[in-house]
Amino acid sequence: MAVKNVVALAGGVGGAKLAHGLARCLPPGHLTVIVNVGDDFTHYGLHISPDLDTVMYTLAEIANPQTGWGLVDESWQMLGMLEKYGETPWFRLGDRDIATHILRTHLLTQGETLTAIVRKMSQALQIDHTILPATNDHFATMVDTAEHGTLVFQHYFVRHRWQPTVTRIWYDGNATITDEAAYVLEKADAIVICPSNPILSIDPILSVGDMRDRLRLRRVPCVAVSPLIHGKAVKGPADKIMRELGVDASNTGIARYYDRLIDALVVDKGDAPQQGAYLETNILMLTPADRERLAREILQFLEGMT
């Protein structure tokens, strides 16, 4: 059976890459990316949604190809002036990027939902698929660390460069999934969990309202793409944090972590998990062509499962 409507769950850079591949393989309007907002935070009074922006910029093909986050052709004049005022901003706010934060903060203050704001921005950037925040509610990923106590996510991740030892992750706030997310999950022919950090990026999506139960009770196939290659994260602290929280930092550990949520794990060649179904292929996405090739293989794999 053909897979027409796909829902992808994604965090930042790695997730955005696969979402981009899926966006290029599917006809307009057939992909919905539900994005982690646990990383959202307020910096200098601006509401910043790092993962939403990374996915939006990537799908609009205006992301910085070097970093994977932020915008291409970015400049840093605002930040330089802030430093002139004696500030030591630890979060990189580019001049173009800041327009996103100013507009989002302004529209939130006017009472618009994050969902409506992302829709407005995505349309303006001519993205012909849908990007949804996991929730419109406050739902912040909090990181208990051995060295610095409890940190708001971006303080752990950017300010302290994910070096502290994580002892526990929890969420501040009560969140429900949006009507839009519930609707697309209902309509989906298949679900893809992108190669984002399972603990830091996917868990905060699954922990919104009854999202995890909706995935468990799904009637359509769901695959996850591993963020690890031979036990190492392609980018970021996935393996480090898995070890710190007692999760086996391997595809077997990932398969167990996603137990009952997925029908198969997509892994790199020669890196099969010891339990569960899997698809072995080249999962490293270095170029846009890699993203599209991996997305196409996953869609074919899903079609074989329906």
Add this chain to the structure above:
Amino acid sequence: MAVKNVVALAGGVGGAKLAHGLARCLPPGHLTVIVNVGDDFTHYGLHISPDLDTVMYTLAEIANPQTGWGLVDESWQMLGMLEKYGETPWFRLGDRDIATHILRTHLLTQGETLTAIVRKMSQALQIDHTILPATNDHFATMVDTAEHGTLVFQHYFVRHRWQPTVTRIWYDGNATITDEAAYVLEKADAIVICPSNPILSIDPILSVGDMRDRLRLRRVPCVAVSPLIHGKAVKGPADKIMRELGVDASNTGIARYYDRLIDALVVDKGDAPQQGAYLETNILMLTPADRERLAREILQFLEGMT
């Protein structure tokens, strides 16, 4: 008698130029510029203080020398991205300038006063004189127009490029002068009203609390520098708005407008008012040297009056 401590009242570009000349003539710490905040407004959630910024950038010698407002070496990436989102921002927000607005808005939200924020910023920009907002309170200049009804000042001035016919000016809010402004006025040896628009820039300073009475009851000399040369504003709508509000658009009209507030009017050569004392000199400030020369002449004139 030597004039040691000077208080200047100023609006935007013209006022900032003379304030800069005074700043270069007086020893560090001996000039206080009390600046109009009637033009302040909120744009995309940012608290913008156009006149304070113009004075601050000018005294820090980082103002754009072409426009007189905004920053030198400015770029407009943020604005371009905002337009990409379908916005039509009518107020020019430069990338460096936006740091000022973000930091000010952030600190106001944290409960700091505008006075404290301007002090912090001025010090960071190594300005060795004092810039004070006329008030820390909300006190917005409102412009009733024949064509568009009531407009918030910047909508009249920037959005509609001061083209509408003004029928009345009034102020939204109740404001008191700050302790800092009261203190410097008490300590001043002389007061200078800069060549700013008397109606749009100086009146909103004089209308804060008992400021006008404090000037009337002063025990030190006060001079105003005319913003007109032969009945024409050097920049902006001073003569246009004077005519619209039935004020004689000439130095005689200015002298009458400032009646009892000043001891003399500083006017351009051959442009003496028909009433009151005056100093005739070249008041056009095209270069930084012009500013300093005019400031020095005014200070000498004031010394002769004490």
